[in-house]
Amino acid sequence: xxxxxxxxxxxxxxxxxxxxxxxxxxxxxxxxxxxxxxxxxxxxxxxxxxxxxxxxxxxxxxxxxxxxxxxxxxxxxxxxxxxxxxxxxxxxxxxxxxxxxxxxxxxxxxxxxxxxxxxxxxxxxxxxxxxxxxxxxxxxxxxxxxxxxxxxxxxxxxxxxxxxxxxxxxxxxxxxxxxxxxxxxxxxxxxxxxxxxxxxxxxxxxxxxxxxxxxxxxxxxxxxxxxxxxxxxxxxxxxxxxxxxxxxxxxxxxxxxxxxxxxxxxxxxxxxxxxxxxxxxxxxxxxxxxxxxxxxxxxxxxxxxxxxxxxxxxxxxxxxxxxxxxxxxxxxxxxxxxxxxxxxxxxxxxxxxxxxxxxxxxxxxxxxxxxxxxxxxxxxxxxxxxxxxxxxxxxxxxxxxxxxxxxxxxxxxxxxxxxxxxxxxxxxxxxxxxxxxxxxxxxxxxxxxxxxxxxxxxxxxxxxxxxxxxxxxxxxxxxxxxxxxxxxxxxxxxxxxxxxxxxxxxxxxxxxxx
Amino acid sequence: xxxxxxxxxxxxxxxxxxxxxxxxxxxxxxxxxxxxxxxxxxxxxxxxxxxxxxxxxxxxxxxxxxxxxxxxxxxxxxxxxxxxxxxxxxxxxxxxxxxxxxxxxxxxxxxxxxxxxxxxxxxxxxxxxxxxxxxxxx
Numbered sequence: 096x097x098x099x100x101x102x103x104x105x106x107x108x109x110x111x112x113x114x115x116x117x118x119x120x121x122x123x124x125x126x127x128x129x130x131x132x133x134x135x136x137x138x139x140x141x142x143x144x145x146x147x148x149x150x151x152x153x154x155x156x157x158x159x160x161x162x163x164x165x166x167x168x169x170x171x172x173x174x175x176x177x178x179x180x181x182x183x184x185x186x187x188x189x190x191x192x193x194x195x196x197x198x199x200x201x202x203x204x205x206x207x208x209x210x211x212x213x214x215x216x217x218x219x220x221x222x223x224x225x226x227x228x229x230x231x232x233x234x235x236x237x238x239x240x241x242x243x244x245x246x247x248x249x250x251x252x253x254x255x256x257x258x259x260x261x262x263x264x265x266x267x268x269x270x271x272x273x274x275x276x277x278x279x280x281x282x283x284x285x286x287x288x289x290x291x292x293x294x295x296x297x298x299x300x301x302x303x304x305x306x307x308x309x310x311x312x313x314x315x316x317x318x319x320x321x322x323x324x325x326x327x328x329x330x331x332x333x334x335x336x337x338x339x340x341x342x343x344x345x346x347x348x349x350x351x352x353x354x355x356x357x358x359x360x361x362x363x364x365x366x367x368x369x370x371x372x373x374x375x376x377x378x379x380x381x382x383x384x385x386x387x388x389x390x391x392x393x394x395x396x397x398x399x400x401x402x403x404x405x406x407x408x409x410x411x412x413x414x415x416x417x418x419x420x421x422x423x424x425x426x427x428x429x430x431x432x433x434x435x436x437x438x439x440x441x442x443x444x445x446x447x448x449x450x451x452x453x454x455x456x457x458x459x460x461x462x463x464x465x466x467x468x469x470x471x472x473x474x475x476x477x478x479x480x481x482x483x484x485x486x487x488x489x490x491x492x493x494x495x496x497x498x499x500x501x502x503x504x505x506x507x508x509x510x511x512x513x514x515x516x517x518x519x520x521x522x523x524x525x526x527x528x529x530x531x532x533x534x535x536x537x538x539x540x541x542x543x544x545x546x547x548x549x550x551x552x553x554x555x556x557x558x559x560x561x562x563x564x565x566x567x568x569x570x571x572x573x574x575x576x577x578x579x580x581x582x583x584x585x586x587x588x589x590x591x592x593x594x595x596x597x598x599x600x601x602x603x604x605x606x607x608x609x
Numbered sequence: 610x611x612x613x614x615x616x617x618x619x620x621x622x623x624x625x626x627x628x629x630x631x632x633x634x635x636x637x638x639x640x641x642x643x644x645x646x647x648x649x650x651x652x653x654x655x656x657x658x659x660x661x662x663x664x665x666x667x668x669x670x671x672x673x674x675x676x677x678x679x680x681x682x683x684x685x686x687x688x689x690x691x692x693x694x695x696x697x698x699x700x701x702x703x704x705x706x707x708x709x710x711x712x713x714x715x716x717x718x719x720x721x722x723x724x725x726x727x728x729x730x731x732x733x734x735x736x737x738x739x740x741x742x743x744x745x746x747x
Contacts, residue, residue, distance in 0.1 A: 121716045123705060125745035156672065156720050156741050 098185035098192065101199040101230070102178035103222055104163075104170050105215035107388065107435040108349045110222035112199075114164040115175060117182030122158040128179075130163030133171040133387070142173070142204050143180045150208035150257045155187050169432065171387050173203035174213040177233070180204060180256055181263070194263045198251075199223060202235040208256040212237035214355035217348055220245040231272065233259055237359035239273065241352060244345065244363045249274050290331050293506040297497035298324055304488040304599060305444075306510050309335050310517035311533035311578030313571075314421065314443040314483060316406070319490030320457040325446035328490065329402050332444060333369045334507035336400070337518040343398040343531070346438060350390045350397055368399035370441075374408040382416045388428045388435045393420045396441035406447040407475045414480055417443070421483045424535065440535070443484065447476075457492050485534070485571045486599040517581040533578045541570055545577045550590035558597045572596045632728070636680025637664055640724040643736050649674065660707050661700040665724075672718040675705045677742075680726040689725040690739070698743050 098117045103110045126140040140161075147154045161179055163170050178200040184190045201219060203211040216238040223232055224245050231249045234242055239252035251270045253259045262270040292302060301317060305328060308315040317325045339347070344363045351357050351364060372381065372392045383391030392401060403409060420426045424440035449455040450469045455462040464472075481487075521532050528540055536544065547555075555572065558564045564572070573588070575596035580588045641651060649667040656663045665676035677697070679689035701721065709717070723742040727735040 121718045123702060123709070123719050123745045124721070124741065127746065157718060158745075 096186045096188065098182045098195075100178045100182040100185065100195055102175055102201055103199060103219045104168065104174070105172075105218050105353055106168065106433070107437060108218055108353050108390065108394075110215065110218040111168070112222065112226055113168075113170065113175070115178040115182050115200075116162040116164060117179065117186045118160045118162075119155050119183070119186040120158050120160075124156050124158060126159045126161075128161045128163075130161075130166040131169045132163060132175075133169065135173050136163075136170050136175060139173055139176045139179055139204075142176055142206060143183065145206040146176070146204040146208040146256050147180055147183065149206060150255070150260070152184060152189060152257075152260060153187060155183070159183065159186075169387065172213065172215075173211075174201050174215070176204040177202035177210065177256070177259070181259065184260060190260060190263050194265075197229065198231045198233055198263075200233050200259075202233075202238075202253070204256060210235040210253055210255060210259075212359060214357075215353045216241045217244060217345070217352040217357075220248055220250075221345075221349070224248050233262075233270070240359065240362040241348075241357055243273060244348065247274070290327075291334060291507045292331050292510060293503045295324055295327055295331065295504050296500060296502075297493045297504075298328065298490060299504075301328055301488045301490045302504065302510070304486050305332060306335065306514060307575065307578050307582065307599075308442065308444070308486050309337070309510075310514045310582050311521070311574065312442050312531070313485040313534050313575055313578065315445070315486045315488060316481075316484045317444075317446045317488045317490045318449050318456070319446075320455075320460070320492050321448060321453045323490045323492050325490050326404055329371075329404065329444050329446055331507065332400055332402070333366065335510045335514055336367045337511070337515045339364065339367050339398060340522075340531070347398045350394050350437070354390050354395060356395070366399075368396050369402065370396040370399070371402040371404060374403070374405050376409070376413060378410070378413045378416045381413050382420065382426050382439075383428050383437055384430070386430065386432060388430060388433065388437075390437050391426075393417065393426055393439040393441060394437040397438050399441060401441045401443050403443070403445045406445040407472055409475075411475055411477075414475070415477065418479060418483065421480075442534075445484070446490075456489065459492070482565055482567055483571075485575050488599070513582060516584075517578065520581050520584075533574045533581070536574055536577075538570060541573055545573045545588055547573070547576070547588040547593060548590055551576070551588060551593040554590055554593045554597065558600075562597070562600075564600070568600060572600055575599060632680050632682065633678075636724075636726045636728075637678050639680075639726055639734055639736060640665060640676065640678040643724070644676065644738070647738070649676075656704070656708060658704060658707050658711075661704040663701060663704050663708070666708070669720075672720050673714070674720045674722050674740075675701060675708075676722045676724055677701055678724045678726065680728060682728055682730070684727065689727060690723060693723055693742070698747070702745050 096119055100115045102113050102115050104113045128137050128140060144154055181195060181200055185192055185195055201213060203213050205211055212235045216234060220242040224247055228247055231251055232242060233251045233253055236252040236254045239250055242250045249272045251272050253270055258269045305315060319325055347368060348364045370392050381391050382393055383389055420439035421443060425436055426439045427436045450462055450464040451472050452462055452464050454460040555569060559569060576588045576592040579592040579595055644667060645651060649669045651665055651667045653666040656666055663675050664678040667674045667676060677693055679692055681689040720741050721743050723739045725737045
């Protein structure tokens with residue numbers, strides 16, 4: 096007999112419906128799975144058999160053929176276990192055919208029949224909503240919260256295969272449908288979990304730079320001797336980021352869901368992600384990849400911060416692959432098997448020393464690097480990459496008074512309030528453009544929204560002539576100036592805003608070519 | 610329906626002499642009686658073709674059962690069940706496929722059973738049947 100059960104598969108961060116067909120016929124007993132399954136998928140035969148037997152359900156001693164349709168798309172992972180098991184029970188006439196038609200099934204089975212969580216539930220739920228929202232979604236209990244982020248679908252969380260079978264046979268008490276959306280924890284984001292900017296003494300200049308970066312989503316590079324507080328500053332960036340909007344949260348959570356990084360207690364990510372990969376990371380881990388492409392750090396940092404500590408220690412190819420995502424906010428991964436575009440709109444925060452020994456800019460300590468060493472160190476960071484960094488900050492060594500002084504800095508909350516205000520302004524202004532912040536402006540929009548005074552115009556001209564600004568540097572400075580104006584609440588970009596923005600770009604010249 | 614072609618009672622493969630009979634033949638004899646008592650209807654003993662050999666072919670509860678009998682004198686080299694290796698299983702499946710084709714049996718529920726017999730010195734033989742012991746392609 097033939098059975099049809101619905102499930103879904105994930106490619107990249109999008110899901111699509113998959114039909115699991117199960118045929119049982121007489122003949123030499125066998126269990127075959129076809130329809131481009133990967134190894135984990137093919138192994139589900141053994142899990143399904145054990146799970147059915149251990150749930151005290153009959154397993155047919157017959158020839159079993161399972162097909163995944165559409166057959167031309169690669170299926171991966173163990174999420175089809177439940178659909179296959181139900182398909183066998185339907186084909187075996189343990190469950191009535193009509194009972195499974197309005198449901199979709201997802202979940203991995205353990206040998207004793209318990210349901211285990213699978214990655215990628217959120218994209219599946221979103222796909223269900225757009226394709227056939229009237230269908231019920233039977234899924235592992237641990238994934239329930241994740242699925243409930245999507246409003247408008249009916250979810251049946253189950254812990255055991257037996258529960259699902261009893262439920263399908265009509266015993267409603269075994270599973271309870273839920274459709275209460277659970278995304279209420281969004282607004283109250285950052286709490287005492289992180290550190291606070293008040294912990295950092297001095298470094299007012301750097302703090303100001305980071306505030307501007309957070310307000311406009313600009314990329315930042317911090318340069319300074321060891322121990323100046325670069326890493327401390329970076330770790331506190333999450334405390335001043337604006338809260339994440341619902342649509343943004345869904346997008347980012349999808350990526351984390353596919354990567355299997357969501358815990359069962361978590362539904363939507365309530366804060367912007369902060370990713371800080373170690374500098375030994377490979378380029379594939381950075382941008383994503385693999386035979387079945389998986390998201391890398393740049394995608395995991397989508398709508399959040401990617402922090403690269405010791406920037407010059409990263410492998411050169413790892414830094415160069417950052418160019419496309421930095422510019423376009425997405426990354427296209429092409430492999431022989433498939434090509435995939437993942438979102439990767441992040442704010443890059445990088446920190447580095449000015450030379451191998453670290454003390455090149457330090458007024459007191461002697462730097463003992465040769466000119467060649469410094470040149471080699473710097474050559475790790477290519478011009479094109481540096482060009483994409485809007486704000487360059489020098490983080491100098493603290494003075495004695497600053498270190499021992501009692502007065503602490505401004506608390507994160509005050510800074511965050513200003514950032515939030517600036518972001519709200521930007522969101523309102525760009526509502527029609529479908530972008531969120533200044534750093535996402537394209538050239539056309541730049542002309543429209545970043546009108547400056549003639550004085551400011553002249554300043555920018557001078558920057559191109561004297562400092563050798565590229566066209567990109569020119570545009571980026573304008574964007575930063577726009578953010579500074581937003582922070583001040585000024586509707587127009589003034590000359591003072593432009594001069595501050597230009598000053599943030601010229602640091603590399605100030606340090607290495609003085 | 611189920612033809613009989615190579616019905617032999619005497620095996621000629623083992624050099625392992627136990628009195629006048631080989632250990633394997635004794636085991637198969639034991640399995641024959643044991644299964645008969647359990648309600649198996651034995652159709653054939655030692656079905657043989659170019660692809661291999663099946664010790665017993667029987668009917669039980671409407672299913673056609675291909676039985677492999679394994680006999681051991683001690684467990685020093687593993688239990689009798691261990692010796693039904695992947696190759697052996699493959700061979701049995703191939704032979705069964707040939708059998709089904711040869712006699713035009715198209716729509717029968719089939720099964721592979723293994724009978725393990727352990728004949729320790731001075732003890733009654735321990736017989737164990739494993740139903741649905743393996744499947745095609747495993």
